[in-house]
Amino acid sequence: MPLGFYTIMAAQFFSSLADNALLVAAIAALLQMVAPAWMTPMLKFFFTISYVVFAAFVGAFADSMPKGRVMFITNLIKIAGCFAMFLTVWLPEPGEPFYVPVLLAYGIVGLGAAAYSPAKYGILTEYLPHHKLVVANGWIEGLTIASIILGTLLGGVLVSDAVSKQLLAFDIPRIETGIDSGPEAAILVIVVFYAVAAVFNLYIPDTGVDHRPPSKNPLFLIHEFTHCVRLLWSDKLGQISLATTTLFWGAGATLQFIVIKWAEIALGYSLSQATILQGICAVGIAAGAGIAAKFVSLNRAANVVPVGIAMGVIVIIMNFVTSVTVAIPLMILIGGLAGFFVVPMNALLQHRGHILMGAGHSIAVQNFNENLSILAMIGTYALLIWLDFSIYTVIVLFGLFVAVTTALVRQRHLRNLRSGLLPVIPSGAHH
Numbered sequence: 001m002p003l004g005f006y007t008i009m010a011a012q013f014f015s016s017l018a019d020n021a022l023l024v025a026a027i028a029a030l031l032q033m034v035a036p037a038w039m040t041p042m043l044k045f046f047f048t049i050s051y052v053v054f055a056a057f058v059g060a061f062a063d064s065m066p067k068g069r070v071m072f073i074t075n076l077i078k079i080a081g082c083f084a085m086f087l088t089v090w091l092p093e094p095g096e097p098f099y100v101p102v103l104l105a106y107g108i109v110g111l112g113a114a115a116y117s118p119a120k121y122g123i124l125t126e127y128l129p130h131h132k133l134v135v136a137n138g139w140i141e142g143l144t145i146a147s148i149i150l151g152t153l154l155g156g157v158l159v160s161d162a163v164s165k166q167l168l169a170f171d172i173p174r175i176e177t178g179i180d181s182g183p184e185a186a187i188l189v190i191v192v193f194y195a196v197a198a199v200f201n202l203y204i205p206d207t208g209v210d211h212r213p214p215s216k217n218p219l220f221l222i223h224e225f226t227h228c229v230r231l232l233w234s235d236k237l238g239q240i241s242l243a244t245t246t247l248f249w250g251a252g253a254t255l256q257f258i259v260i261k262w263a264e265i266a267l268g269y270s271l272s273q274a275t276i277l278q279g280i281c282a283v284g285i286a287a288g289a290g291i292a293a294k295f296v297s298l299n300r301a302a303n304v305v306p307v308g309i310a311m312g313v314i315v316i317i318m319n320f321v322t323s324v325t326v327a328i329p330l331m332i333l334i335g336g337l338a339g340f341f342v343v344p345m346n347a348l349l350q351h352r353g354h355i356l357m358g359a360g361h362s363i364a365v366q367n368f369n370e371n372l373s374i375l376a377m378i379g380t381y382a383l384l385i386w387l388d389f390s391i392y393t394v395i396v397l398f399g400l401f402v403a404v405t406t407a408l409v410r411q412r413h414l415r416n417l418r419s420g421l422l423p424v425i426p427s428g429a430h431h
Contacts, residue, residue, distance in 0.1 A: 138293020
């Protein structure tokens with residue numbers, strides 16, 4: 001891979017790491033404010049809503065200028081959201097019910113992430129030949145998922161009692177900061193990671209692709225986006241890859257909160273300890289993504305769909321786990337299946353989208369569907385918690401939903417195969 005590819009990977013890793021560390025800091029802030037339990041998953045809801053609301057416009061924005069510049073601008077929006085969250089935690093007195101501004105601040109970060117995403121994925125199809133897309137996705141998905149888990153782990157460390165005390169003990173000479181809680185200190189540290197990502201953004205290479213300004217008419221953009229959505233869902237390979245990645249990201253976002261709640265109930269873990277358990281899952285995710293990148297070619301990507309069924313069934317085993325010695329290998333296994341499942345499907349989706357409508361637009365369509373799934377599944381999870389459902393019941397419902405839905409997608413793919421009308425996928429080498 002050329003050097004510019006690793007610059008893109010570094011920028012993506014640090015930005016996503018900060019997003020997810022900030023989520024834990026926000027959860028800790030809500031706990032400090034004694035917010036209702038159902039409000040915790042609503043943080044992800046507010047973060048995700050921009051992906052859906054602005055889906056028709058972010059693709060055009062990503063295609064309007066060099067993607068490195070897009071990533072830098074949107075990273076600045078994330079930094080603004082981070083500072084907004086700091087103010088929402090720093091200004092009120094301890095214990096004051098200041099919940100909604102925390103959600104809104106994380107929503108600003110989500111706006112930056114929504115505009116950032118089409119650029120970070122779209123640049124791959126501009127910068128690399130098609131036969132390197134699976135390998136590239138093995139990198140970007142492995143690093144993205146690892147940054148989700150490691151960012152959660154970092155956030156857990158920053159809000160832990162031991163680290164919080166050290167951060168709060170740090171005095172700035174001649175300046176009275178008024179910082180007196182772990183979440184406040186953690187948020188300021190997280191700003192540094194966004195700044196590192198911004199520096200890498202400045203060194204992302206220009207691919208030389210002609211970036212023509214899109215139409216500024218919002219009605220035209222909405223019409224064009226709707227056409228792209230229909231186009232990708234009607235493609236016999238695009239619809240399978242889009243359905244599976246849509247399900248995966250909705251399930252993954254929900255599982256993030258399920259694991260925290262399950263670790264608290266089943267293992268007696270605190271928030272910081274639960275994030276460590278999530279971090280262990282990164283080992284499996286990285287391994288699964290790496291294996292898929294090495295052994296699954298683009299023209300065989302759809303063959304990994306049954307792995308999603310297995311993942312849904314295995315998640316239910318969490319209900320029978322009461323010790324960390326069993327929880328660790330289970331988390332690694334679930335992570336491995338997830339990584340192996342999503343990398344080939346994402347590469348296939350990008351390939352079909354690039355051919356049908358261009359990189360930026362196809363990623364915007366993908367984000368719209370995947371984040372609509374996150375909104376639906378996170379919203380359902382928050383409702384179940386609000387209705388006081390047992391976490392064990394939630395896990396069974398979750399696992400069955402993933403397994404059954406993936407099985408239905410597989411049946412659709414087999415029916416498409418029998419039709420004999422599938423698009424031809426190039427059989428390029430893995431590397």
